Amino acid sequence: MNDAADKPRLLLADDDEVFAAVLARALARRGYDVELAQDVQTGLRLAQQWLPDYAVIDLNMPDGSGLTLVKQICAQDGEPRVVVLTGYASIATAVEAIKLGAIHYLAKPADADDIVAALHKDTGDTEVAVTESPMSVRRLEWEHIQKVLAEVEGNVSEAARRLGMHRRTLQRKLQKRPVKQ
Numbered sequence: 001m002n003d004a005a006d007k008p009r010l011l012l013a014d015d016d017e018v019f020a021a022v023l024a025r026a027l028a029r030r031g032y033d034v035e036l037a038q039d040v041q042t043g044l045r046l047a048q049q050w051l052p053d054y055a056v057i058d059l060n061m062p063d064g065s066g067l068t069l070v071k072q073i074c075a076q077d078g079e080p081r082v083v084v085l086t087g088y089a090s091i092a093t094a095v096e097a098i099k100l101g102a103i104h105y106l107a108k109p110a111d112a113d114d115i116v117a118a119l120h121k122d123t124g125d126t127e128v129a130v131t132e133s134p135m136s137v138r139r140l141e142w143e144h145i146q147k148v149l150a151e152v153e154g155n156v157s158e159a160a161r162r163l164g165m166h167r168r169t170l171q172r173k174l175q176k177r178p179v180k181q
Contacts (some may be wrong), residue, residue, distance in 0.1 A: 007033040009050060013043040013069055014058040014085070023056070026112035040064045047073045052080055054119050057102075059086035059093055065154045067096055074101025083118045085110055090146035145173060 010032040014020040017038065024034045035050055037043035040061045047055070047069065055073050057066040066084060073080050084097040089107040097105050104118035145163065152158040156174070160167040 007031055008053040010034050010054040010056065011037065011043065011046055011050065011052040011073070012056050013037040013040070013061065013066060014056070015039060015060075015062050016058070023112060023115070027056075027115070030112060030116055037069075038062075040066065040068050043069045044072055047076065051076060051078065053078065055080060055082045056115055056119075057082060057084050059084055059097075060088050067093070067100060067150075067154075070097055070100045070102050081119050083115060085115065091143050092146035092150045096150045142173075145170070149174075 008031070010027055012020055012024050012027065012034055013036075014023070015038050020036055020038065024036055027034050032054065035046050035052070037046050038061075040063050043057070043061075043066075046052075052073065055069070057069050057073075059066045061069075066086075070082050070084060073082055082102045083104045083106060084093075084102045085106050085108060086093070087108040089105070094105040104121060106114060106118055110118075145159070148162050149156070149159045152162065156170055157167050160170040163170065
Protein backbone atom coordinates (compact mmCIF):
# COMPACT_ATOMS: atom_id res chain seq x y z
CA MET A 1 0.00 0.00 0.00
CA ASN A 2 1.34 3.43 -0.98
CA ASP A 3 0.73 6.12 1.63
CA ALA A 4 1.79 9.75 1.91
CA ALA A 5 5.00 8.80 3.77
CA ASP A 6 6.24 7.03 0.63
CA LYS A 7 5.46 9.92 -1.71
CA PRO A 8 7.78 12.83 -2.46
CA ARG A 9 6.57 16.05 -0.79
CA LEU A 10 5.69 18.91 -3.16
CA LEU A 11 4.81 22.44 -2.06
CA LEU A 12 2.58 24.25 -4.56
CA ALA A 13 2.43 28.00 -3.96
CA ASP A 14 -0.01 29.83 -6.22
CA ASP A 15 -2.64 32.45 -5.42
CA ASP A 16 -5.01 31.34 -8.19
CA GLU A 17 -7.27 29.01 -6.16
CA VAL A 18 -8.86 27.20 -9.09
CA PHE A 19 -5.60 26.70 -11.00
CA ALA A 20 -3.81 25.56 -7.83
CA ALA A 21 -6.53 23.05 -6.92
CA VAL A 22 -6.57 21.53 -10.43
CA LEU A 23 -2.76 21.38 -10.57
CA ALA A 24 -2.56 19.90 -7.05
CA ARG A 25 -4.93 17.08 -8.03
CA ALA A 26 -2.97 16.42 -11.23
CA LEU A 27 0.35 16.30 -9.34
CA ALA A 28 -1.16 14.03 -6.65
CA ARG A 29 -2.25 11.62 -9.43
CA ARG A 30 1.39 11.62 -10.58
CA GLY A 31 2.56 10.39 -7.18
CA TYR A 32 3.29 13.54 -5.14
CA ASP A 33 2.07 14.41 -1.64
CA VAL A 34 0.97 18.01 -2.33
CA GLU A 35 0.55 20.88 0.13
CA LEU A 36 -0.96 24.18 -1.06
CA ALA A 37 -0.03 27.73 -0.11
CA GLN A 38 -1.80 30.75 -1.57
CA ASP A 39 0.58 33.41 -0.31
CA VAL A 40 4.27 33.78 0.48
CA GLN A 41 3.86 33.72 4.28
CA THR A 42 1.93 30.44 4.26
CA GLY A 43 4.48 29.03 1.84
CA LEU A 44 7.37 30.04 4.11
CA ARG A 45 5.67 28.44 7.12
CA LEU A 46 4.94 25.21 5.25
CA ALA A 47 8.45 25.08 3.81
CA GLN A 48 10.00 25.33 7.28
CA GLN A 49 7.66 22.83 8.92
CA TRP A 50 7.19 20.33 6.12
CA LEU A 51 10.58 20.44 4.30
CA PRO A 52 9.35 19.67 0.76
CA ASP A 53 11.38 17.65 -1.74
CA TYR A 54 9.92 19.70 -4.60
CA ALA A 55 8.24 23.08 -4.98
CA VAL A 56 6.30 24.81 -7.73
CA ILE A 57 6.10 28.52 -6.97
CA ASP A 58 4.11 31.27 -8.62
CA LEU A 59 6.15 34.42 -9.02
CA ASN A 60 3.42 37.01 -8.40
CA MET A 61 1.78 36.42 -5.01
CA PRO A 62 -0.59 38.75 -3.13
CA ASP A 63 1.83 39.40 -0.25
CA GLY A 64 5.10 39.61 -2.17
CA SER A 65 7.34 37.93 -4.67
CA GLY A 66 7.53 34.17 -4.96
CA LEU A 67 11.31 34.69 -5.23
CA THR A 68 11.34 35.08 -1.42
CA LEU A 69 9.94 31.58 -1.18
CA VAL A 70 12.41 30.26 -3.77
CA LYS A 71 15.30 31.60 -1.70
CA GLN A 72 14.00 30.05 1.55
CA ILE A 73 13.26 26.63 0.08
CA CYS A 74 16.53 26.39 -1.85
CA ALA A 75 18.48 27.20 1.34
CA GLN A 76 17.05 24.15 3.12
CA ASP A 77 18.86 20.86 3.54
CA GLY A 78 18.08 18.01 1.19
CA GLU A 79 18.50 20.01 -2.02
CA PRO A 80 14.84 20.58 -2.84
CA ARG A 81 14.06 21.06 -6.53
CA VAL A 82 12.15 24.28 -7.27
CA VAL A 83 10.35 25.35 -10.43
CA VAL A 84 9.04 28.89 -10.80
CA LEU A 85 5.76 29.12 -12.70
CA THR A 86 4.47 32.54 -13.75
CA GLY A 87 2.12 34.42 -15.99
CA TYR A 88 4.48 37.41 -15.73
CA ALA A 89 7.63 35.96 -17.24
CA SER A 90 10.63 38.21 -17.73
CA ILE A 91 14.33 37.75 -18.29
CA ALA A 92 15.17 39.53 -15.02
CA THR A 93 12.97 37.33 -12.86
CA ALA A 94 14.10 34.18 -14.66
CA VAL A 95 17.74 35.05 -13.99
CA GLU A 96 17.02 35.86 -10.33
CA ALA A 97 15.05 32.64 -9.83
CA ILE A 98 17.93 30.57 -11.18
CA LYS A 99 20.48 32.52 -9.11
CA LEU A 100 18.38 31.82 -6.01
CA GLY A 101 18.43 28.09 -6.75
CA ALA A 102 15.39 27.29 -8.91
CA ILE A 103 16.11 24.55 -11.44
CA HIS A 104 13.59 25.74 -14.01
CA TYR A 105 11.34 28.67 -14.91
CA LEU A 106 8.09 28.10 -16.80
CA ALA A 107 5.62 30.59 -18.22
CA LYS A 108 1.91 29.91 -17.73
CA PRO A 109 0.04 28.16 -19.08
CA ALA A 110 1.98 24.99 -18.27
CA ASP A 111 0.37 21.63 -17.60
CA ALA A 112 1.25 19.04 -14.97
CA ASP A 113 3.37 17.02 -17.42
CA ASP A 114 5.46 20.11 -18.29
CA ILE A 115 5.95 20.84 -14.60
CA VAL A 116 6.93 17.27 -13.67
CA ALA A 117 9.39 17.22 -16.59
CA ALA A 118 10.90 20.51 -15.38
CA LEU A 119 11.18 19.21 -11.80
CA HIS A 120 13.27 16.28 -13.01
CA LYS A 121 15.30 18.01 -15.71
CA ASP A 122 19.00 18.04 -14.86
CA THR A 123 20.49 19.71 -17.94
CA GLY A 124 19.74 22.58 -20.28
CA ASP A 125 18.42 22.17 -23.81
CA THR A 126 20.80 23.15 -26.62
CA GLU A 127 17.95 22.83 -29.13
CA VAL A 128 15.97 25.81 -27.80
CA ALA A 129 15.29 28.14 -30.71
CA VAL A 130 17.04 31.50 -30.76
CA THR A 131 14.78 34.23 -32.10
CA GLU A 132 16.05 36.41 -34.91
CA SER A 133 13.88 39.45 -34.23
CA PRO A 134 14.79 41.96 -31.52
CA MET A 135 12.41 42.71 -28.63
CA SER A 136 9.81 45.41 -29.11
CA VAL A 137 10.23 48.71 -27.26
CA ARG A 138 7.29 47.81 -25.01
CA ARG A 139 8.88 44.45 -24.15
CA LEU A 140 12.24 46.13 -23.48
CA GLU A 141 10.47 48.52 -21.10
CA TRP A 142 8.83 45.56 -19.29
CA GLU A 143 12.19 43.77 -18.99
CA HIS A 144 13.90 46.92 -17.68
CA ILE A 145 11.17 47.45 -15.08
CA GLN A 146 11.53 43.83 -13.95
CA LYS A 147 15.32 44.21 -13.69
CA VAL A 148 15.02 47.34 -11.54
CA LEU A 149 12.35 45.69 -9.35
CA ALA A 150 14.64 42.71 -8.81
CA GLU A 151 17.51 45.04 -7.85
CA VAL A 152 15.36 46.68 -5.15
CA GLU A 153 13.86 43.37 -3.97
CA GLY A 154 10.35 44.23 -5.14
CA ASN A 155 10.10 47.66 -3.49
CA VAL A 156 7.76 49.48 -5.90
CA SER A 157 8.39 52.95 -4.44
CA GLU A 158 12.16 52.62 -4.75
CA ALA A 159 11.86 51.13 -8.25
CA ALA A 160 9.67 54.07 -9.31
CA ARG A 161 12.29 56.52 -7.97
CA ARG A 162 15.06 54.73 -9.87
CA LEU A 163 12.97 54.62 -13.04
CA GLY A 164 12.02 58.30 -12.76
CA MET A 165 8.28 57.68 -12.77
CA HIS A 166 5.41 58.11 -10.36
CA ARG A 167 4.73 55.10 -8.13
CA ARG A 168 1.11 54.83 -9.32
CA THR A 169 2.25 54.82 -12.95
CA LEU A 170 4.61 51.95 -12.19
CA GLN A 171 1.87 50.08 -10.33
CA ARG A 172 -0.45 50.43 -13.36
CA LYS A 173 2.28 49.09 -15.66
CA LEU A 174 2.86 46.14 -13.33
CA GLN A 175 -0.84 45.24 -13.31
CA LYS A 176 -0.83 44.74 -17.07
CA ARG A 177 0.21 41.47 -18.64
CA PRO A 178 3.74 41.48 -20.02
CA VAL A 179 3.90 42.29 -23.70
CA LYS A 180 5.03 39.69 -26.21
CA GLN A 181 8.42 39.91 -27.85
